[in-house]
Amino acid sequence: MDACGLIVEYNPFHNGHQYHISQARKASQSTCIIAIMSGNFLQRGEPAIIDKFHRAKAALNGGADIVIELPYTFAVQNSDRFATGAIKTLHKFGVTSVCFGSESGSIDPFLYAYKTLKTSNHVFEKILKDNLSGGLSFPDAATAAYGTLGLTEENLDLSKPNNILGFSYVKAIQEYASSITPLTIQRKNNDFHDESIKGSIASATSIRKQMLHSESIDTSVQNAIPPETFKQLQSYKEKTSIWHDFEKYFPFLRYRVLTMSIKELQNIQGVVEGLEFRIQQTANDATTFLDWMRKIKTKRYTWTRIQRIFIHILTNTKKDENYVDCSPSYIRILGMNKQGQQYVNHHKKNIDVPIITSIANMNHSILSIEERATKAYYSVIPAHLQRKMFKQELQPPIII
Amino acid sequence: MDACGLIVEYNPFHNGHQYHISQARKASQSTCIIAIMSGNFLQRGEPAIIDKFHRAKAALNGGADIVIELPYTFAVQNSDRFATGAIKTLHKFGVTSVCFGSESGSIDPFLYAYKTLKTSNHVFEKILKDNLSGGLSFPDAATAAYGTLGLTEENLDLSKPNNILGFSYVKAIQEYASSITPLTIQRKNNDFHDESIKGSIASATSIRKQMLHSESIDTSVQNAIPPETFKQLQSYKEKTSIWHDFEKYFPFLRYRVLTMSIKELQNIQGVVEGLEFRIQQTANDATTFLDWMRKIKTKRYTWTRIQRIFIHILTNTKKDENYVDCSPSYIRILGMNKQGQQYVNHHKKNIDVPIITSIANMNHSILSIEERATKAYYSVIPAHLQRKMFKQELQPPIII
Numbered sequence: 001m002d003a004c005g006l007i008v009e010y011n012p013f014h015n016g017h018q019y020h021i022s023q024a025r026k027a028s029q030s031t032c033i034i035a036i037m038s039g040n041f042l043q044r045g046e047p048a049i050i051d052k053f054h055r056a057k058a059a060l061n062g063g064a065d066i067v068i069e070l071p072y073t074f075a076v077q078n079s080d081r082f083a084t085g086a087i088k089t090l091h092k093f094g095v096t097s098v099c100f101g102s103e104s105g106s107i108d109p110f111l112y113a114y115k116t117l118k119t120s121n122h123v124f125e126k127i128l129k130d131n132l133s134g135g136l137s138f139p140d141a142a143t144a145a146y147g148t149l150g151l152t153e154e155n156l157d158l159s160k161p162n163n164i165l166g167f168s169y170v171k172a173i174q175e176y177a178s179s180i181t182p183l184t185i186q187r188k189n190n191d192f193h194d195e196s197i198k199g200s201i202a203s204a205t206s207i208r209k210q211m212l213h214s215e216s217i218d219t220s221v222q223n224a225i226p227p228e229t230f231k232q233l234q235s236y237k238e239k240t241s242i243w244h245d246f247e248k249y250f251p252f253l254r255y256r257v258l259t260m261s262i263k264e265l266q267n268i269q270g271v272v273e274g275l276e277f278r279i280q281q282t283a284n285d286a287t288t289f290l291d292w293m294r295k296i297k298t299k300r301y302t303w304t305r306i307q308r309i310f311i312h313i314l315t316n317t318k319k320d321e322n323y324v325d326c327s328p329s330y331i332r333i334l335g336m337n338k339q340g341q342q343y344v345n346h347h348k349k350n351i352d353v354p355i356i357t358s359i360a361n362m363n364h365s366i367l368s369i370e371e372r373a374t375k376a377y378y379s380v381i382p383a384h385l386q387r388k389m390f391k392q393e394l395q396p397p398i399i400i
Numbered sequence: 401m402d403a404c405g406l407i408v409e410y411n412p413f414h415n416g417h418q419y420h421i422s423q424a425r426k427a428s429q430s431t432c433i434i435a436i437m438s439g440n441f442l443q444r445g446e447p448a449i450i451d452k453f454h455r456a457k458a459a460l461n462g463g464a465d466i467v468i469e470l471p472y473t474f475a476v477q478n479s480d481r482f483a484t485g486a487i488k489t490l491h492k493f494g495v496t497s498v499c500f501g502s503e504s505g506s507i508d509p510f511l512y513a514y515k516t517l518k519t520s521n522h523v524f525e526k527i528l529k530d531n532l533s534g535g536l537s538f539p540d541a542a543t544a545a546y547g548t549l550g551l552t553e554e555n556l557d558l559s560k561p562n563n564i565l566g567f568s569y570v571k572a573i574q575e576y577a578s579s580i581t582p583l584t585i586q587r588k589n590n591d592f593h594d595e596s597i598k599g600s601i602a603s604a605t606s607i608r609k610q611m612l613h614s615e616s617i618d619t620s621v622q623n624a625i626p627p628e629t630f631k632q633l634q635s636y637k638e639k640t641s642i643w644h645d646f647e648k649y650f651p652f653l654r655y656r657v658l659t660m661s662i663k664e665l666q667n668i669q670g671v672v673e674g675l676e677f678r679i680q681q682t683a684n685d686a687t688t689f690l691d692w693m694r695k696i697k698t699k700r701y702t703w704t705r706i707q708r709i710f711i712h713i714l715t716n717t718k719k720d721e722n723y724v725d726c727s728p729s730y731i732r733i734l735g736m737n738k739q740g741q742q743y744v745n746h747h748k749k750n751i752d753v754p755i756i757t758s759i760a761n762m763n764h765s766i767l768s769i770e771e772r773a774t775k776a777y778y779s780v781i782p783a784h785l786q787r788k789m790f791k792q793e794l795q796p797p798i799i800i
Contacts, residue, residue: 032548254777254786255652259716259772287784316659372659379655384687 001346004028004183005090005098005167006035007083008065011048011208012233013058014225016188016201021063023185024099027227032314032343034095035064036086037334038075039370040377041315043082047244049208050236053392056334060400065164066340066399068093071366073323076311079161081324083168084176089328091177094347096172098180102166105186109156110170111296118174124149137299156267162187197224212245220256240381240389246307248380249314250289256313269317270309275301279309286393315373323366323390330354330364335398360394401746404428404583405490405498406435406464407483407569411448411608412633413458414625416501416588416601421463425583432743435464436486437734438475439770440777441715443482445707447644447777449608450636453792456734460694460800461628465738467798468493469732469738471766472773473723476711479561481724483568484576489728491577494747498573498580502566505586507696508569509556518574524549537699544652562587571718597624612645640781640789646707649714656713657683669717670709675701679709715773723766728765730754735798760794 004024010017017208021033037059050057056067074085090098102110117124124145131141143159153156158164166184173180188201197206202224210221217225217233225233237243256263257280265276278296286292289310296306311317330353336344348355359367373394377384404424439452448455449479458466474485490498493607502510524545531541543559551558558564566584573580588601596608602624610621617625617633625633626716637643643654650703658678659663665676678696686692689710698782711717730753736744748755774793778786 158452251779251783252652252655255776256656258775258779259714261716264716284790285787314659316661316664375658376655379651379658383651383654387685390684 001032001343002028002030002097003032003034003065003093003343003347004030005086005093005095005180006033007070007086007090007100007165008035008059009038009042009048009204010035010055010059011042011046011192011204011224012050012055013062013229014202014204014207016203018062018216018226019188019201020099020185022102024183025063027099027183027185028097028181030097032339033063034066034090034093034340034343036068036070036090037058038070040374041072043075043077043079043310044304045076045309045311046246047249048310049211049243049245050233051374051377051389051392052334054232054236054397055153057398057400058198058226058229058232060335060337060398062226066336067334069334069370070223071328072315072317072330072364072369073321073326074328076308076317077324078305078308079164079168080171083165084172085324085328087169087172087177087180089331091180092328092353093331094350095180097168097183099183100166101180101187102162102184103160104156105184107170107182107184110167110182110184113146113156113158113167114170115149116151117171120149131334135299138302151334176269188255197221200224208245215243215245220362223302240378240385242381244377244380246289246310249310250286250292251327253289253310253314254283254286254292259353267318267320267350268309269312269319269322270305271312271319273300275309278313311350315369315376317373321365321369328353329366330356332356332359333397333398337400341399342400357397401432401743401748402428402430402497403432403434403465403493403495403743404430405486405493405495405580406433406501407470407486407490407498408435408459409438409442409448410435410455410459411442411604411605412455412462412625413452413462413629414602414604414607416603416792417459418626419588419601420499420501420585423775424583425463427499427583427585428497428581430497432465432741433463434468434490434493434740435459436468436470436490438470439472440774441472441476441711443475443477443479444704445476445709446646447612447649447711449643449645450633451774451777451789451792452734453798454632454636457798457800458626458629458632460737460798461538461737462626466515466736466743469734471732472715472717472769473721473726473766474719474728477707477724478705478708479564479568480571480681483565484572485724485728487572487577489731491580492728492753493731494750495580497583498569499583499585500569501587502563502564502584503560503587504556505584507570507582507584510567510584511558511580513546513551513558513567514570514574515608515800516551520549538702561709579763593763595623600624601778608645611643615643625794630733640778640785642781644709644780646689649710650686650692652779653710653714654683654686654690654692665713667718667720668709669719669722670705671712672717673700675709677715684745715769715776717769717773721765721769727755729766730756731754732759733797735800737800741799757797758794 006024025033042047042048059067068128070086097246126140127145131144146158156163170182173182195218197210200223207221207224222230265271282292282295358372378389406424426431440448440449459467470486527548528541531544556563570582573582573749597610597620600623607621607624640679662676666673682692682695759771778789
């Protein structure tokens with residue numbers, strides 16, 4: 001019984017994701033689709049619009065057989081570390097293939113890019129360094145360097161975020177899990193950062209933007225998501241009265257930064273090169289989160305990198321709590337269907353880390369970060385509801 | 401030119417305080433009244449209803465010639481440390497007397513109590529210890545011990561908070577500033593924790609309660625405060641849209657405690673004997689600040705002691721930032737009138753610590769706590785106003 005792994009965030013789960021699952025099933029000829037999903041905080045350094053439990057439920061109803069959690073430690077990291085954590089976890093869980101979406105829908109450019117960069121890495125690093133000291137932003141410097149190595153639109157444009165992620169998956173597979181077959185299927189929507197909803201396949205970005213703007217799920221959004229996602233988004237808002245976005249955390253972040261010592265800020269994961277001073281100084285005048293970000297942003301640091309730092313500040317995640325280079329020490333199942341249960345029963349004897357179904361089962365430093373992150377995530381919902389929402393962490397997985 | 405010192409909080413400045421100033425002027429025969437006032441956080445571990453600048457302005461208009469700030473380091477402490485910090489600071493500033501309110505209006509019981517406890521301290525300590533291990537709360541245990549030493553209603557009942565404060569002033573004077581003459585005048589209102597407003601002399605507690613309850617300044621409050629206090633209370637609310645109370649800080653405190661490690665909580669000033677576990681566990685279910693306090697409260701710890709811990713958590717004040725036993729290293733003037741300016745000009749040559757008029761003038765660890773505390777205090781007002789309010793810290797003193 002083969003399994004194909006998908007690396008996802010489902011923020012929220014939409015028709016494009018459902019299409020991806022069905023295509024991955026075909027492409028991989030697998031009976032089981034395992035989605036490894038970021039928890040409440042995401043790779044680009046953002047809070048998810050609804051919590052992981054409601055997103056997992058939508059995904060299971062949308063065709064995933066198992067949804068496992070990508071721990072915070074791996075999830076809120078740059079694409080390379082994010083990909084490595086996800087691939088290593090899927091590998092431990094026994095998947096035989098991993099399938100991701102791309103523009104070309106062909107895997108060869110990714111393999112070619114990997115080989116090229118592996119053999120000419122020193123060249124790449126040098127050009128990149130020169131470009132950076134030449135004053136280019138990191139993404140521009142990288143694109144230019146890729147170009148010099150012949151990695152351009154024609155084969156693989158590594159300036160595109162989704163290509164970078166795909167490339168990171170392929171790279172991680174080659175380096176840590178070469179028994180996994182990398183597969184890619186063509187995306188239906190061209191740009192997953194598309195800001196406006198067009199038809200039934202829209203980007204998660206455009207869906208969130210529309211939802212947060214109208215504080216409702218209008219027909220344009222409804223056309224782009226399966227009915228179960230609609231149900232989960234509604235139900236989450238009925239329970240908590242909100243959908244999450246960064247602005248809701250701004251008062252907490254500002255309060256926190258203004259009452260931290262510089263030394264404490266230096267100890268937060270991702271805070272380097274004197275950023276602690278810049279973050280604290282700009283906090284004094286910031287009037288919104290967006291305003292604060294704009295005051296901090298420089299060519300030197302990408303927007304997402306700064307956002308990830310803010311998530312680490314919010315969750316009080318220290319540099320000495322970085323387990324990103326460790327091998328996954330458990331697999332946490334958020335939910336599964338009958339098919340998924342069969343897969344687990346059939347494979348568990350070959351899985352050399354504990355399979356956990358609730359953070360109550362186990363005492364582990366990576367789980368204690370998860371617990372803290374979840375409490376920070378719920379800090380913006382009404383106080384009397386926070387405990388109730390947190391209790392989901394202690395319950396058995398969702399079974400559909 | 402003699403000065404009489406008053407140790408105050410003015411939360412807010414009311415008719416009783418104004419009466420105290422005029423009586424102190426008579427009793428001390430002093431030309432200058434110097435009020436040393438707690439800043440934005442108070443001895444009982446509470447945020448002041450309006451900030452120190454607006455309270456100082458009301459006090460100057462109410463008859464104080466100079467208002468100096470009792471630093472956070474001394475202000476948010478038990479009565480002994482609070483009194484010691486205040487007395488030492490007034491002593492450095494050259495006051496010849498200190499005048500406080502009491503029920504009896506006679507100083508002898510305080511001096512008698514001091515002598516008795518000094519000579520029989522070992523007896524007192526032993527009885528206190530026995531009473532505590534006998535299961536009595538600290539205040540009850542202390543009262544009983546005082547009783548055994550003959551310190552009862554007839555002479556001085558040290559179970560009454562205002563008597564305890566007065567006693568602490570006298571004690572601090574005897575031990576650190578014996579050149580100061582302790583004076584006391586009879587309070588007009590019997591109990592300064594009185595919860596309801598009766599006539600033109602009411603307790604600050606009853607005034608705050610009424611204001612926060614009605615979110616306005618009704619006639620009963622107006623009758624109990626001078627017009628300038630009315631003006632300052634109004635103006636503060638117009639500027640910031642709020643009056644401060646603990647509940648407004650609850651979301652920040654809860655978020656903070658739930659994302660702190662036990663070790664971090666142990667490092668906060670005042671957190672002892674495993675209280676860190678109790679504070680963190682109860683945080684999960686707390687629905688309001690009052691609810692949280694009730695869940696933490698035990699016979700072992702007084703309400704105010706727990707509140708002070710919460711203020712230290714809010715301001716992120718560590719155990720290693722405790723300067724309470726240090727000699728005051730500066731005197732900060734919040735405001736003064738002509739009389740006050742003359743006093744400063746006349747005495748400054750004899751004052752051996754810097755007299756500062758803005759925290760911008762000086763880099764000092766006690767001032768950096770002050771700065772952090774002020775930012776924490778304003779964290780509950782709208783973001784775009786916080787910077788503007790904070791700037792008061794950087795401006796010269798109020799001159800009337």
